[in-house]
Amino acid sequence: xxxxxxxxxxxxxxxxxxxxxxxxxxxxxxxxxxxxxxxxxxxxxxxxxxxxxxxxxxxxxxxxxxxxxxxxxxxxxxxxxxxxxxxxxxxxxxxxxxxxxxxxxxxxxxxxxxxxxxxxxxxxxxxxxxxxxxxxxxxxxxxxxxxxxxxxxxxxxxxxxxxxxxxxxxxxxxxxxxxxxxxxxxxxxxxxxxxxxxxxxxxxxxxxxxxxxxxxxxxxxxxxx
Amino acid sequence: xxxxxxxxxxxxxxxxxxxxxxxxxxxxxxxxxxxxxxxxxxxxxxxxxxxxxxxxxxxxxxxxxxxxxxxxxxxxxxxxxxxxxxxxxxxxxxxxxxxxxxxxxxxxxxxxxxxxxxxxxxxxxxxxxxxxxxxxxxxxxxxxxxxxxxxxxxxxxxxxxxxxxxxxxxxxxxxxxxxxxxxxxxxxxxxxxxxxxxxxxxxxxxxxxxxxxxxxxxxxxxxxxxxxxxxxxxxxxxxxxxxxxxxxxxxxxxxxxxxxxxxxxxxxxxxxxxxxxxxxxxxxxxxxxxxxxxxx
Numbered sequence: 001x002x003x004x005x006x007x008x009x010x011x012x013x014x015x016x017x018x019x020x021x022x023x024x025x026x027x028x029x030x031x032x033x034x035x036x037x038x039x040x041x042x043x044x045x046x047x048x049x050x051x052x053x054x055x056x057x058x059x060x061x062x063x064x065x066x067x068x069x070x071x072x073x074x075x076x077x078x079x080x081x082x083x084x085x086x087x088x089x090x091x092x093x094x095x096x097x098x099x100x101x102x103x104x105x106x107x108x109x110x111x112x113x114x115x116x117x118x119x120x121x122x123x124x125x126x127x128x129x130x131x132x133x134x135x136x137x138x139x140x141x142x143x144x145x146x147x148x149x150x151x152x153x154x155x156x157x158x159x160x161x162x163x164x165x166x167x168x169x170x171x172x173x174x175x176x177x178x179x180x181x182x183x184x185x186x187x188x189x190x191x192x193x194x195x196x197x198x199x200x201x202x203x204x205x206x207x208x209x210x211x212x213x214x215x216x217x218x219x220x221x222x223x224x225x
Numbered sequence: 226x227x228x229x230x231x232x233x234x235x236x237x238x239x240x241x242x243x244x245x246x247x248x249x250x251x252x253x254x255x256x257x258x259x260x261x262x263x264x265x266x267x268x269x270x271x272x273x274x275x276x277x278x279x280x281x282x283x284x285x286x287x288x289x290x291x292x293x294x295x296x297x298x299x300x301x302x303x304x305x306x307x308x309x310x311x312x313x314x315x316x317x318x319x320x321x322x323x324x325x326x327x328x329x330x331x332x333x334x335x336x337x338x339x340x341x342x343x344x345x346x347x348x349x350x351x352x353x354x355x356x357x358x359x360x361x362x363x364x365x366x367x368x369x370x371x372x373x374x375x376x377x378x379x380x381x382x383x384x385x386x387x388x389x390x391x392x393x394x395x396x397x398x399x400x401x402x403x404x405x406x407x408x409x410x411x412x413x414x415x416x417x418x419x420x421x422x423x424x425x426x427x428x429x430x431x432x433x434x435x436x437x438x439x440x441x442x443x444x445x446x447x448x449x450x451x452x453x454x455x456x457x458x459x460x461x462x463x464x465x466x467x468x469x470x471x472x473x474x475x476x477x478x479x480x481x482x483x484x485x486x487x488x489x490x491x492x493x494x495x496x497x498x499x500x501x502x503x504x505x506x507x508x509x510x511x512x513x514x515x516x517x518x519x520x521x
Contacts, residue, residue: 190477209483210481210483211481225478
């Protein structure tokens with residue numbers, strides 16, 4: 001099943017073994033989890049892998065943070081996003097949550113200005129907040145994901161799970177639309193308190209297990225069970 | 226008792242001391258005799274002779290470098306008698322004595338002057354008239370004089386005659402002798418007892434010290450026993466802790482493999498965590514006790 005499918009490495013040590021080699025080209029992958037589960041780090045590591053290691057064009061859309069904040073945060077892992085920007089391997093795009101209706105347009109503009117293979121939207125949950133109702137959210141997400149699929153990029157979007165929620169997203173919409181869901185969890189009773197689960201990955205024989213990971217000096221690293 | 230004393234050297238010493246006390250008393254009697262005869266150079270032979278003279282009270286003292294035989298009359302009693310004094314000079318046993326050549330004289334003291342009564346070479350006898358008018362203060366005296374020898378050695382002497390035995394309230398030589406003998410004998414026994422008591426005290430102190438050492442040894446033994454016990458307990462708790470830790474690890478693996486659900490995982494992990502903390506606390510307490518034992 002995986003032989004004819006092109007994949008790109010995630011950049012997360014240990015993860016590609018669980019998902020048959022990496023993310024499938026042209027798919028929309030959701031990284032979800034409660035606050036503090038390292039979703040942004042996951043995304044940044046994915047971008048760094050593409051831009052710095054694979055020399056791919058990458059786009060990082062942030063609705064929560066500023067560009068400078070991102071540059072500062074990733075710098076602690078030794079990832080020089082500023083340099084990647086100068087090399088035109090990375091573009092960081094700040095899109096405020098209340099500009100939700102212009103998101104798709106801005107993404108299209110950015111993608112037209114450079115060859116992009118990887119894209120991160122961190123996070124779609126912030127855009128959902130600005131929308132009026134569940135129908136609007138679904139419509140927005142559907143339109144966004146359709147556009148991304150048309151562009152043929154490997155998209156990684158993040159979604160925020162509210163505390164005490166057992167769902168995968170705030171409004172229970174995007175998990176049905178994305179191709180893959182990687183859930184990041186925080187288990188305080190375990191020795192390694194962070195872990196991830198591949199809840200869904202189309203066209204991929206993925207691991208059903210829970211996989212602990214640590215955030216070290218070089219980013220996220222999965223541990224052997 | 227003997228067996229126990231055999232095992233306990235201190236007790237043996239104590240028993241020996243008690244057994245030696247009569248010996249010390251006997252020795253002290255001999256010491257008393259020597260004290261009385263200390264000034265007499267004729268030794269026990271003289272005393273033996275004197276003891277047969279029941280009614281005689283005699284003191285023998287050296288005077289002016291010469292031997293003086295002195296007897297005192299009983300105080301408060303009228304004694305009119307004639308005594309015969311017989312003196313046998315020391316046989317020639319030692320060269321020093323044999324060199325005592327020259328004439329010997331026996332002199333008697335009548336209370337105011339000396340009277341030479343006889344002369345002889347080896348054996349002399351003289352009669353002495355004793356009355357109550359004389360010698361109350363000075364006593365009756367006799368002496369043997371050799372002009373060539375500073376000290377005359379007498380082998381034995383004897384007084385004989387018909388004279389009255391002194392009354393009981395009269396202090397005679399033998400009373401003095403007996404009193405002295407008893408006194409010195411008692412002193413000897415007292416000294417022996419004191420010696421024994423001193424030894425006993427030393428011994429008891431040593432026994433107490435020994436017991437203290439035994440107590441110390443017992444304490445040391447208990448400490449070592451407790452140390453070993455602690456070691457075992459620590460090992461046991463450590464094994465238990467390792468067991469809990471392994472169970473925790475296994476449970477986490479089960480959780481990661483989804484062999485247990487999250488609620489079960491949480492419940493069991495909380496229980497293991499409690500067990501682990503309890504055991505760690507226990508282990509720390511045991512280690513602390515062991516550390517304190519090492520310090521002591």
